[in-house]
Amino acid sequence: xxxxxxxxxxxxxxxxxxxxxxxxxxxxxxxxxxxxxxxxxxxxxxxxxxxxxxxxxxxxxxxxxxxxxxxxxxxxxxxxxxxxxxxxxxxxxxxxxxxxxxxxxxxxxxxxxxxxxxxxxxxxxxxxxxxxxxxxxxxxxxxxxxxxxxxxxxxxxxxxxxxxxxxxxxxxxxxxxxxxxxxxxxxxxxxxxxxxxxxxxxxxxxxxxxxxxxxxxxxxxxxxxxxxxxxxxxxxxxxxxxxxxxxxxx
Numbered sequence: 264x265x266x267x268x269x270x271x272x273x274x275x276x277x278x279x280x281x282x283x284x285x286x287x288x289x290x291x292x293x294x295x296x297x298x299x300x301x302x303x304x305x306x307x308x309x310x311x312x313x314x315x316x317x318x319x320x321x322x323x324x325x326x327x328x329x330x331x332x333x334x335x336x337x338x339x340x341x342x343x344x345x346x347x348x349x350x351x352x353x354x355x356x357x358x359x360x361x362x363x364x365x366x367x368x369x370x371x372x373x374x375x376x377x378x379x380x381x382x383x384x385x386x387x388x389x390x391x392x393x394x395x396x397x398x399x400x401x402x403x404x405x406x407x408x409x410x411x412x413x414x415x416x417x418x419x420x421x422x423x424x425x426x427x428x429x430x431x432x433x434x435x436x437x438x439x440x441x442x443x444x445x446x447x448x449x450x451x452x453x454x455x456x457x458x459x460x461x462x463x464x465x466x467x468x469x470x471x472x473x474x475x476x477x478x479x480x481x482x483x484x485x486x487x488x489x490x491x492x493x494x495x496x497x498x499x500x501x502x503x504x505x506x507x508x509x510x511x512x513x
Contacts, residue, residue, distance in 0.1 A: 339513030
């Protein structure tokens with residue numbers, strides 16, 4: 264579960280019970296005690312909760328945050344992507360909330376080998392039976408809605424690895440600019456994964472289309488499989504069909 268959703272659940276729960284402890288918030292969020300405490304620290308710094316003597320309560324007039332946009336789409340995309348994963352697959356899961364959602368849909372899969380840079384994916388899959396799970400090393404990078412390990416050391420570890428299936432998200436999709444991402448460091452990672460995987464999937468909700476971000480990853484026709492929703496503009500669907508790109512709709 265991503266941070267904004269955990270915070271929304273914490274605030275909703277506090278609005279009902281008035282006062283609670285971090286330990287009691289664990290089943291509410293499904294997170295570790297350390298993660299709950301980190302979330303409470305953030306909420307306290309923003310003046311939304313008050314902590315004292317091991318307990319936490321809602322501050323007066325604290326607003327309830329809305330959940331991140333497009334989460335329903337992300338869940339549908341994750342469900343469709345999970346159907347592409349079969350027993351025995353060796354896969355890579357990237358960072359971002361959609362990949363974290365995908366991890367939650369892997370219950371019942373057997374004999375999976377999963378490598379990731381996504382710390383939220385690690386949390387989701389650590390106790391899942393039938394999964395051999397590895398975290399690529401590197402500097403921990405904390406973004407607004409995810410945490411990942413990524414630096415030059417990560418790239419060194421990847422050099423001898425090959426995956427059956429790779430699942431990543433991007434920040435923008437545009438006819439002329441192609442697929443784009445926010446961080447230049449991710450470019451080397453994505454280029455390696457595109458070359459060294461049997462099947463490469465991009466997971467993208469409708470908000471990513473008609474958008475350009477900082478770093479161009481590849482042309483719009485370079486990724487063979489796109490997992491998205493039926494809300495995608497017809498012009499993009501036509502372009503993908505003309506170039507033999509499989510569009511899987513959640």
